[in-house]
Amino acid sequence: INTGIYILEPEVLDYYEYGQNFDFSKDLFPRLLHDGVPIYGYITEEYWCDVGDLDTYIETHVDILSNKNKHYLLGGGQEKGLWIDKGAIIEKGAKLSPPVYIGRNSIIKEGAIIEPYSVIGDNCFIGEGTSIKRSIIWDNVRISKNCEIRKSTICNHVWIGERSRIFEGVAIGSHSKIFSNVTIKPNIKIWPHKTIEENVKVKDNLIWEEKASRKLFGYRNISGRFNETITPEIATRLGTSFASVVNAKGTYIVSCDEHNLSKSIKSSIISGILSTGSEAVDIKDSTIPMCRFGVKHFKADGGVHIRTDNAHEDMVYIEFINNEGSNIQKDMERKIENSFILEDFKRCSGNQIKDVVNIYNFSSIYLKSGVGDIKNIEKIRAKKPKIIITSYSKNISDLAERYLMDIGCQVKVIPYWKGLEAKDIRSLVLDESGDLGVIYSENGEKVVLTDGFNIVKDEKYYLLSLLIGFKTGNIKDIVVPYNFPRIMEKLAQEYQGDTIYSKSHISNIIETILKNELNFQYILNFDGIWAVGKIMDYLVENNIVLNQVLQELPEYFYFKKEIPCNWDDKGKVIRRLTEDRQLDTELKEGVRFTDDKGWALIIPDEEKPRFNLFIEGYNEEYAEELWVKYDEKIKKILKD
Template identity: 25%
Template sequence: MKAVVMAGGEGSRLRPLTSRQPKPLVPVVGRPIMEHILLHLRRHQMRDVVATVQYLGSSIRNLTDIDLAAAARFHRERKSLATIVLKPVPNPLEYGVVVVDEGGAVQRFIEKPSWGEVISDLANTGIYILDPAVFDFFRAGEVTAWSGDVFPNLLKEGERVYGWVASGYWEDVGSHAAYMKANFDCMEGRVKVQIPGQRVGEGIWIHEDAEVSPSARVDGPALICAGAKVRAGAWVNGPCVVGPFTTIDRGAKVSNSIAWDHSYIGENSRLRGSVVCRSVTVKNGCTLEEGSVIGSDVVIGAGSTVNANVRIWPNKEVEPGAVVRESIIWAGSWKRGLFSSYGLTGLTNVEFTPEFAARLGAAVGALNPVGAEIAISRDYTRSARMIGRAIISGMISSGANVTDLSVMPAPVARFWAKHNRIAAMHVQTSPVDPRSADIRIFDQAGLDLDKRSERKLEGLFFREDIRRVSHYEMGRIVRREDQSDGYVAEMLSRLDLEVLRAAAFKVVVDYNNGAAGALLPRVLQEMNCDVIPLNASPVEILVEEDQVSFDAHLREIGSIVSAVKAKLGVFIDRPGERCFWIDETGAVLDHTAAFAVLAQLALAGRSGILLGPASASLAFSLIADELGSRFVPTKITPGAVLRAAQHAETVMASDGSGGYCWPDFAVSFDALFSTVRVLEMLAKTRGSLSSLRGRIPVVAHESALVFCPWDVKGRVMRAMMERHLRDRVDLTDGVKVFFDDGWVLVVPDADRPEYHVIASTSDAVRSRALVEEYSGLVRSVVEEMAPQVEAVVET
């Protein structure tokens, strides 16, 4: 017996599940429906199978374990020309209904009856057993339907047409609800299918290649497919299917939901009754409500909510913090831009894939003339190596010549770019999240690209307007390792080594397993420092560390500093850009205190400009004034701070987050040079970090985050300006309003749908009151505009 599987319909009711693939490939419990059907046919010894495409394909959506051998016996016993497999259904209105007599002979067909027409509950399952003679009733060249044309004609001609009533499972997977029901029925044992996993508990299947953390929770019925990962603290609350190579990250809860392959569910996200298709990224803190369906290659921004029964078609991006109330079909394409305030940041192998990196490299190459030299460096990690090599492939494909600097701290890469007048890229695992990577792009001055260049690069990338050169124009790759000698020599030349050697400081340095561990010891040795090194060996795979663990780690360094009576302790982040300071008593300095201490050292005995973001504490203005200098606020982004630091009078600049720039050496945030410069200044002043900390002016610095949709941000700024037309304000970044005792700053976040409200005054009660007052102003504008802002989506 030959089997014909009809596999051609559009599957319009299942969209967006079928927007990218035909219904036969829609997965049910980890296998495509087509595979379940073929396995079922094989169990009944039907090995000669033909599949039709683009013709009556709606039947392929059915999932069944009906006894086909019994149906075939019935067909032969009745000597039937055509036998239709029938199944009783509770609601016949959505099916073709068949009326049969006591012996099974078909009497009548009723297509999708109303309740008044329902005289049978036997639905046509779309499974037919046919004698080859039935094809004599087809007309050549005409489109013919089985239930609408062939079977009614057979009845008119008096041919033998029977219906066999099946007792097995049959489900019409023709809607999203039916699709989820089919998956859950399989796991609950209502249908006989082969589930691809090992049964490890009541209704729980976990594939041998899946990874489930011991601290994760899985409640059945649930299927965890091959390559899937369920991280620590995650909860899979069945019925659920976690598809192949999909990750459920820490603290996420997935309930009554289905996730297809290669998707990512971020930390602390919540899925309730949702279907997530292939290669979807749901970022941290999202909520997907009952009945939501997310198409393939969609990105749901952090903190977003997708309301119940909302459908999002493929290739859309929902911005962070959005509330999606309506289905998104046509609007939206990619993201707001490649660049954030900190360069390019994305999840490794989720957002930053080899394909993405190669395309980015080709766009960077196309931004420059054919034959241009571009350098690239990276950290020790495997993810940075993977992304970096893909970028190199892209750059040479668009005709750029690549200088591969291999492993190098980020500030050394900037230094090299500036001194060689060559644009450069640097790839590193994120210092705040080892699952993510950062890609930095520097111009020939070693600075981040300006906004104009960023927009031009984004245009090349998104339009795919990328130059592809001929084979003889392909770029070359020159590998140049250990290019740090010039950096070390320049650093030593800027230091008073005689004073430092005489001081012979004892210091504790935690290199955080970064590239600084191979460089800074050479300089400290020249300075005659007694160094207690921590975590100096490089590692390729980093372990995740939460804020509580990190704070505990800093306190441990403090214990070591006080125990060995060191002058200070410093923790250098893996890229070598930012540092955390511990004074000689073992006390950990927060970023504001550290900036204030370093400002006092930098301005001691000299006047100049101290630079910091507009959000920096009032204390810095007071310190600069006291020392006869001037504090100049800049825009908040790190790149803006560095560009402002090129001013000739700048003594020191900081981003307020542990990054310090010393323009007399290099215009970059450099934790390595910051370490030796602070030691030099302490040696010259004979001071200590703890004594300087005690001189910081008492200032109450308070802040809050207020949600604000992207489309309302401009209206908030307008409201602020209208309120303070006659007041003293500063518009460096956002709107800063000055009062006799301090100021309040209302500034939009460049990367998220939020406003920062920051107040800095001499009194804590006053600062908190200002934050509450101006947070309320932002919220009132958002509420006023709320009816005009429904679903916020990238366009």
């Protein structure tokens, strides 16, 4: 049997020609014996095992860990069946069941469970609540929280997201990225440099296929974990790609929130922009509406805004803005992605690098412009309405407080706490006899309103903004996302206005609003700080409260649902739905069905393996019937 290690003289290689099918045991050894060439064998007492497959590879580690005569292969440092190398950190609450080997500088977090016959290489990170059983983890592997690894082999430089499950016989090649909530079925092989989207179940080997690869852009931005999927090196390349594609000699606004993590990524993006010969204007402690305002204020070629996520540790979001102040379109995303992947960059020489333009007080310019747009500022200052505000972002709370105080409001800022909900602010407004409560979104774009009785958010807030626009005369026509309630069109008809439908992607909505010069609608829906000022301006001018305006909103029956699916099922479902379409079916975005009970819109999610189902019925019962009908229809197609 051809097993073992061979030591050959170079002349032996003359026995075969290049490209010839030649086997040692069947071809070479018989010829050597025929020619009288001596062949020697060496009998060893050392440990020997043929590791021709993953099972024997793992069992070899079991042999070494369980047999005292082979422990010398592991080096020193053994204590009660635990080999823990220099610099390794085992946090209190981590459970290690011997025999186990932990490599140097590796970190095992609290609550992690390392079961017998597991090997963790050098510079690894094992997150809280993760369980590893009888597996071999190579070097520089990061496994996030609450994962399950069962009798698997994980090669170098692999990153595994939270709540992922990897079963027996799996091998994951080097430099692969496995996103959150992934399940890899038994005996699957993932070749190197592969990326698997979150919520995916992998049932087949991933060798050449790109189907599990993650797109660079998501619904509206590029997102990932700091120093894992979004590193300073990646951020630099993104900055270079953006400037190379848009205008290599242009001017770009770069802003971020107040967190050091965001500032680190911002610095890298600025470096990439400068490397093309472009100019970078650095706006400090900003919001996405401020970045858009800055692009137009400085007549820049585009902008980039970076923010973090208080709800998810180390998450980074990067948004790209065009010269009109809107999020970039899909075709521009593809161009940036191609430039990024192919490294098709435009570079400048060293003497063409420009200084960074640092703007430290741009928030004052932004807030002053917003204050100047309030018509009834003296009435507001005389009335001194009391407003209670909060935000995930302290920076946004501070900016909103400055703005509202400048227009004459009394402001109470509530520090955000984990689990805070709109009903908590509603109770505070009622208890303290406030005029309005506001929750600002983390990026400063959206708001949730309450007057102590009502909670206004999402499509209801959008409807409110349109009503105020019509009643003030600031808008005549409206832009409505394709997936929003059609009751908005009826509202426009009441005020002799036209409805312009846009696709539901944020870049399409903002671009359509700006193209039609609907600045009032833009402010109320995409600049939360200025929006609250506009709403207070209207309420004070007409000496009314929010509840009175809400009473004028037309009744509607609308809701959104999510239907999980596999990534590969999306095309099949849409194809089957379009095959069944009748005359009352639209294909502008997803598939929209209309009947005498209302309408249903099915759109595949861009970022996750699911369908988004939007329903509007002529009454609540009809809406529920439509939901049941299309939920069952989609699930039946998924089962077929």
